[in-house]
Amino acid sequence: MASKRKVSNPLALAVMALLFERPMHPYEMVSTMRERGKHESVRLRYSSLYSIVEALEREALILPLETRREGRRPERTVYGLTEAGRAEFLGWLRELLGEPVKEYTQFAAGLSFMPALPPAEAATLLEERVRMLEEEVGGMRSRVEAAAEQGLPRLFLVEAEHELVLREAELTWVRELVRAIRDGTLGGMLEWRSFHPELEAMDVEQQGKGGDV
Amino acid sequence: MASKRKVSNPLALAVMALLFERPMHPYEMVSTMRERGKHESVRLRYSSLYSIVEALEREALILPLETRREGRRPERTVYGLTEAGRAEFLGWLRELLGEPVKEYTQFAAGLSFMPALPPAEAATLLEERVRMLEEEVGGMRSRVEAAAEQGLPRLFLVEAEHELVLREAELTWVRELVRAIRDGTLGGMLEWRSFHPELEAMDVEQQGKGGDV
DNA sequence: AGATCTATAGTCGATATCGACTAGACGAGA
């Protein structure tokens, strides 16, 4: 990740996006991102922010415009976007929108090694996931709808909508997967059970009953 | 997330999963993961692998069983999973399956700042994305189907299926988004156009004014 | 008046992570 773009953390994109509008100091970037809910789509950490601002300055994509000190507070440096920064921002943005990139999710990693757990336990865990996803999806949907009713145009909700759509797809798929495990129609159930011989003797009803173990 | 688990890279989960089956040396872990296609769901990098193996050893989750040297080749250290490692692996796996975590995607970051590009350009980029997603989805679907026909049970394809389902959902959603931008029905189009006054001459509001670009 | 809480505005040290590089073994072709 460290070579294609010299500063590759998406937070750097957000910094440039903000400075594309107007000069700001780092703390103001954080508040602005929070106000606009951008911290929902870009991971925002103070410590990363300051390193990233440094890196962007090193690469001459942004530059300090003025440094002010109020009282005994720490200095605040206001940054602006350079011409190179504008170009980098727009180019990166075009790439992000135009080219899908492979993303590795935590859940995919979990699914890959699911056979290490007994089927009944996996099903129980996935059911818990379904419950939590239902809540999350419900919450997201009402927040999006509320924002829309408050007059926020859809253009500014696309990233939230995108996340919602993906979570809904996951939810639907996991529901079906659980069903296939529970009713034994998932291809590979025999192999799966055979990985867990200690449970072979138990009857289906008992497997995965409690959180025992 | 870097603190909850002392070794938090999902590749560490993969390492423990492999050692859960049998002892191996690091390079063997790589080949095994490649053979089984696990590198599609867990990001696999040599350099990360060796650091992670070190970290896992430091935490006593794995331990070296023997060190062999063949000819003048570098040493190969075979590792095994400790009891603590087993527990860590299973606990982590349960957590990954049972609890959805927020994932920040590159595309979401891009969408967040889409208004910085003019509508027509954004639409063009998203159309390109649609084309590439169609190809990707097609390829993934045929690989999954081919594997299934070769007798690989669905159990071992769940992570691929999951990825496929998410990509399909994205595809459908982006298609609709492009349509809404193209036909002007996306909420916020007026604001969006007003961010790009250099193009206003082509817009409805400016028609008849005769201004040059 | 003093104590406590919260918002402001960061710094710092420890790890994590990655791309680039190294280097021997071995088979295929010229």
Next chain:
DNA sequence: TCTCGTCTAGTCGATATCGACTATAGATCT
């Protein structure tokens, strides 16, 4: 036989990234 490419099996240095911590100002409670 020489050389080229590929497989095996890693190492290394430079950044990136994060959680924990610091410190002041102003507001609120008591």
